Amino acid sequence: MSEDGFEPRIIAFLCNWCTYTGADLAGTSRLQYPPNVRIIRLMCSGAVDPIYVLKADLAGADGILIGGCHPGDCHYQEGNYKARRRVVALKEILKSAGFDESRIWLRWISASEGSRFAETVREITASLKKMGPNPMKTEWAV
Amino acid sequence: METILKVEKGDTLAAVRGLLKGLLESGAVDLLLVAMRTPRGPVTPGMVVDPVHLSSADPLAPVMPSNMATLAGKLSVRQPRAKIGVVMRACELRALVELVKMQQADLTDLLLIAVDCPGTYDVATFVRKESAQPGVPLWPGLFKTASAAPDTPDAELRLACRMCEQPAYDQAQISIQLFAGDPAQGARVRLTDELGERLGLEPVGVGEGEKRLEKLVASRSAQRDAEFAAMRSRLEGEEGLQGVFAACIRCHNCMTVCPICYCKTCVFKSAIFDHEPMQYVEWARQKGAYRLPADTLLFHLTRMNHMALSCVGCGMCTQACPAELPVGVVFRAVSQRLQETFEYQPGRSSEEALPLVTFKADEWSEVGA
Numbered sequence: 001m002s003e004d005g006f007e008p009r010i011i012a013f014l015c016n017w018c019t020y021t022g023a024d025l026a027g028t029s030r031l032q033y034p035p036n037v038r039i040i041r042l043m044c045s046g047a048v049d050p051i052y053v054l055k056a057d058l059a060g061a062d063g064i065l066i067g068g069c070h071p072g073d074c075h076y077q078e079g080n081y082k083a084r085r086r087v088v089a090l091k092e093i094l095k096s097a098g099f100d101e102s103r104i105w106l107r108w109i110s111a112s113e114g115s116r117f118a119e120t121v122r123e124i125t126a127s128l129k130k131m132g133p134n135p136m137k138t139e140w141a142v
Numbered sequence: 143m144e145t146i147l148k149v150e151k152g153d154t155l156a157a158v159r160g161l162l163k164g165l166l167e168s169g170a171v172d173l174l175l176v177a178m179r180t181p182r183g184p185v186t187p188g189m190v191v192d193p194v195h196l197s198s199a200d201p202l203a204p205v206m207p208s209n210m211a212t213l214a215g216k217l218s219v220r221q222p223r224a225k226i227g228v229v230m231r232a233c234e235l236r237a238l239v240e241l242v243k244m245q246q247a248d249l250t251d252l253l254l255i256a257v258d259c260p261g262t263y264d265v266a267t268f269v270r271k272e273s274a275q276p277g278v279p280l281w282p283g284l285f286k287t288a289s290a291a292p293d294t295p296d297a298e299l300r301l302a303c304r305m306c307e308q309p310a311y312d313q314a315q316i317s318i319q320l321f322a323g324d325p326a327q328g329a330r331v332r333l334t335d336e337l338g339e340r341l342g343l344e345p346v347g348v349g350e351g352e353k354r355l356e357k358l359v360a361s362r363s364a365q366r367d368a369e370f371a372a373m374r375s376r377l378e379g380e381e382g383l384q385g386v387f388a389a390c391i392r393c394h395n396c397m398t399v400c401p402i403c404y405c406k407t408c409v410f411k412s413a414i415f416d417h418e419p420m421q422y423v424e425w426a427r428q429k430g431a432y433r434l435p436a437d438t439l440l441f442h443l444t445r446m447n448h449m450a451l452s453c454v455g456c457g458m459c460t461q462a463c464p465a466e467l468p469v470g471v472v473f474r475a476v477s478q479r480l481q482e483t484f485e486y487q488p489g490r491s492s493e494e495a496l497p498l499v500t501f502k503a504d505e506w507s508e509v510g511a
Contacts, residue, residue, distance in 0.1 A: 096479040
């Protein structure tokens with residue numbers, strides 16, 4: 001619904017070693033991608049506490065991206081495996097509690113995958129433009 | 143081995159007390175953790191060292207003032223400690239197994255004594271029913287109905303109990319199988335051979351075991367499924383979680399009484415949630431209005447994230463909620479799906495790792511790809 005000027009706001013929790021560096025590479029490579037993402041750097045995708053994701057979702061963030069190293073490549077060995085299970089659990093909880101879990105993305109993006117980062121942001125932005133704004137934006141009794 | 147405790151004049155409680163006395167006097171345990179009648183009447187967990195006080199022990203009283211897993215944890219978590227016999231229901235024992243995985247309990251010096259449970263009343267209802275008929279035990283009627291008419295339980299039993307499909311625990315060293323036969327005639331007990339010998343008990347032929355629970359479990363499962371279906375349609379409909387928990391007053395009782403919520407300082411009581419005045423103002427500005435205290439849905443969703451995988455459905459949360467919110471049903475409904483996703487059953491085995499503490503390199507390979 002870009003006709004009505006809705007610009008989705010994506011909160012991205014990116015791991016320092018892979019995805020954040022990949023995003024940086026997208027920048028230095030001058031790749032064009034939608035300016036809808038707000039990046040928060042953490043040392044590892046395994047450091048993403050689901051409570052951050054929930055807070056962002058309940059505050060009205062249209063989309064939430066968690067970016068980490070590919071399985072097997074985690075700088076801290078196992079962080080991304082734990083992140084994967086946490087995301088599976090979080091999405092199942094949201095779904096079972098009647099919430100929309102499709103606004104949460106987990107993507108493995110390595111430091112050399114600048115274009116994959118740009119493509120991911122493009123994909124999520126397009127998807128959110130179709131979905132519309134997060135109804136939590138106007139839910140004040142949360 | 144299995145044995146049948148002799149019951150005289152229908153006094154099954156006396157037979158159970160006799161068994162407990164044997165455990166203390168034979169030195170199998172140094173003390174017992176068991177529900178007790180306080181001198182003034184109500185039932186509360188207590189410790190018994192001197193067998194003379196077993197005359198106050200009443201593990202058959204159909205009330206659960208708290209989930210005793212938490213207490214068993216406190217008594218066992220560190221050395222030095224004593225050998226303690228804990229007399230608990232299935233949901234309490236399953237919660238205890240979960241606490242072991244969270245390093246809040248240790249089974250090494252605990253002797254687990256499981257008692258078949260026909261369900262409990264909430265504390266206020268229990269007190270009222272007992273005052274209405276002083277001296278008349280409430281448990282016989284509940285066992286009779288559980289066996290003869292499981293589809294029509296006492297409507298005053300806690301909902302958590304009416305939908306409990308695990309009324310017995312089969313991994314204790316001693317299990318008092320009150321659903322087997324008529325407890326007023328004799329109490330079937332399954333226990334280790336070593337304990338049986340120590341207590342001088344006569345072995346009998348093996349009984350029906352789990353089959354004693356079949357009808358009751360089927361009935362309870364049907365009730366559970368009906369409650370889940372009703373709650374899910376509320377959660378997925380207009381009402382949503384916001385509606386179901388609209389009256390939440392953030393007392394945090396649910397968290398306090400939950401055996402799985404063991405954190406000394408819940409994150410919601412920590413500095414993280416000590417928001418600055420301007421944070422509140424900004425949130426209110428963003429949305430135009432803002433419910434206070436802040437983060438109510440976040441509290442419940444986070445609590446689900448933290449404990450739903452280990453939720454044993456004991457329903458202490460609902461019992462403790464002053465706003466009478468159906469906390470237990472919501473959490474159980476979410477837990478069921480979550481536990482299925484990870485093929486995990488809380489309390490099944492203390493060797494089984496908590497799903498969020500372990501992982502496999504190749505699982506959910508489509509996630510994140």
